[in-house]
Amino acid sequence: MAPSNNEHQSKRRRIDGEDGGRADTSKPQITRFKPTVPRDWTISVAIPTSIITDCVTREQRTTYAGRIARACAVFSVDEIVIFDDSPPGQRPASVDHHDYTGDTDPAHFLEHLITYLETPPFMRKSLFPLHPNLRSQGLLPSLDMPHHPHKDEWLPYREGMTLETPPRGGKGTVVDIGMPGTVTINDSIPPKTRLTLKMPLDENGGVPEPVHPAAPRTEAGYFWGFSVRRASTLSSVFTQSPYEEGYDLSIGTSERGLPINKVFPGHKEADFKHCLIAFGGPRGLEFASMNDPELAELGIQGVRTRELFDHWVNALPNQGSRNIRTDEAMLIALMGLRHLWDSS
Numbered sequence: 001m002a003p004s005n006n007e008h009q010s011k012r013r014r015i016d017g018e019d020g021g022r023a024d025t026s027k028p029q030i031t032r033f034k035p036t037v038p039r040d041w042t043i044s045v046a047i048p049t050s051i052i053t054d055c056v057t058r059e060q061r062t063t064y065a066g067r068i069a070r071a072c073a074v075f076s077v078d079e080i081v082i083f084d085d086s087p088p089g090q091r092p093a094s095v096d097h098h099d100y101t102g103d104t105d106p107a108h109f110l111e112h113l114i115t116y117l118e119t120p121p122f123m124r125k126s127l128f129p130l131h132p133n134l135r136s137q138g139l140l141p142s143l144d145m146p147h148h149p150h151k152d153e154w155l156p157y158r159e160g161m162t163l164e165t166p167p168r169g170g171k172g173t174v175v176d177i178g179m180p181g182t183v184t185i186n187d188s189i190p191p192k193t194r195l196t197l198k199m200p201l202d203e204n205g206g207v208p209e210p211v212h213p214a215a216p217r218t219e220a221g222y223f224w225g226f227s228v229r230r231a232s233t234l235s236s237v238f239t240q241s242p243y244e245e246g247y248d249l250s251i252g253t254s255e256r257g258l259p260i261n262k263v264f265p266g267h268k269e270a271d272f273k274h275c276l277i278a279f280g281g282p283r284g285l286e287f288a289s290m291n292d293p294e295l296a297e298l299g300i301q302g303v304r305t306r307e308l309f310d311h312w313v314n315a316l317p318n319q320g321s322r323n324i325r326t327d328e329a330m331l332i333a334l335m336g337l338r339h340l341w342d343s344s
Contacts, residue, residue: 032150033146033223035220035221035222036222038217038218038219038221039221040217040218040273042078042275043075043076043079043275044077044080044081044247044274045072045080045277045334046080046081046231046277046278046279047068047081047110048082048083048084048280048326049082049083049084049086049106049107049281050085050086050106050281051064051110051281051325051327052065052109052110053282054282058101058103059136061109062102062113062139065117065140066113066117066139067327069118069141070141070143072330073143073145075334075335075338076223077226078217078226079226079242080226081229081237082107082114082229082230083236084106084232085280085292087291088291101132102132107230108133109133112134113133113134115228116128116137117141118145118225119194120149120159120178121178123176123178127161127194145224146223146225147196147216147225149177151179151180155216155222156199156220157198157199157215157220158208159177159178159194159195160178160183160197161176161195162175162176162190162192162195163175171186172184172207173189177197183197185207185209187210196210196211196215196224197209197210198219213227229242234278234285234288234289234292235292235294236294238250241276243274247275247276248273249274250311251275251277251309252285252308252311253277253278253280253313253314253329253333254280254285254286254313254314255319256284256303256306256314257311257312257313258313258314259313260314260315260333263311263312264311264339264340268343269341269342270341275340275341277334277337278309280326281326282323285305288305289302289305289308290302295308313333313337315329315333315336316329316332
């Protein structure tokens with residue numbers, strides 16, 4: 001359980017900095033983010049590359065990627081999967097993706113920008129070299145997630161980036177945590193490596209400890225950003241899942257699905273470990289299954305696409321526009337489904 005505000009005020013913690021001073025990581029009175037209970041369950045969303053194929057300019061593609069990332073941040077999504085739903089003959093060749101742009105590889109473009117946005121701002125310049133995909137990065141929104149540091153806010157975990165600066169005493173690694181001063185950890189880690197650190201709680205200082213990136217969520221119940229994964233097809237969203245037992249609750253969205261309140265009546269939380277919510281592009285998830293060779297061999301095409309999922313839902317029946325864009329559908333569906341994991 002996180003320390004109370006009274007504890008925050010009474011405990012002053014300083015950690016040696018490398019600039020001759022000391023990095024003040026004292027806990028202030030204001031904390032915007034409150035931890036829930038520690039959780040090992042996750043929420044994933046899957047989006048197709050076709051969501052930006054109709055965008056005419058790089059600026060339009062950039063702002064679309066920003067809206068996707070923003071929706072996932074607001075709803076505390078843990079994983080974003082970007083799958084290619086284009087016809088196999090129209091997909092880019094497998095070459096060095098460093099040279100790809102949104103004009104040649106929509107999957108790389110979306111992955112690049114969404115990963116850039118998830119990264120704490122203070123380390124982006126070092127971790128993301130100049131690239132055509134980032135030419136319009138000024139149009140991207142701020143996600144302002146818990147792991148993006150604020151100088152007036154203390155959390156028991158921080159994201160950091162290792163530096164080349166020699167540590168005092170010659171042992172350990174100097175880490176930038178987005179504060180005026182740096183911290184030093186005992187481990188020796190190459191420079192420009194992103195770390196998740198657990199900060200010490202004792203009054204006399206201490207040394208931050210590198211932990212698994214999921215630790216803030218599994219140990220303390222903090223939302224700690226999202227991972228970004230690419231999948232070559234709709235079916236590989238499932239077969240390449242990073243979770244050992246895959247997704248035990250899968251929800252496909254379609255205008256041909258049933259209303260959410262009929263699929264999930266009442267406001268009870270669902271029993272699951274890893275939930276996946278998949279969204280289609282302008283032509284729906286059916287278009288993705290049509291362009292998936294593995295699903296074609298299984299005969300899962302058209303209306304049979306719903307067989308891939310445990311549930312097939314329509315996020316907004318009787319819509320007032322002929323089409324709902326994927327970024328809009330995400331906001332609507334995540335709001336409608338949120339009671340499955342958060343009844344508050």
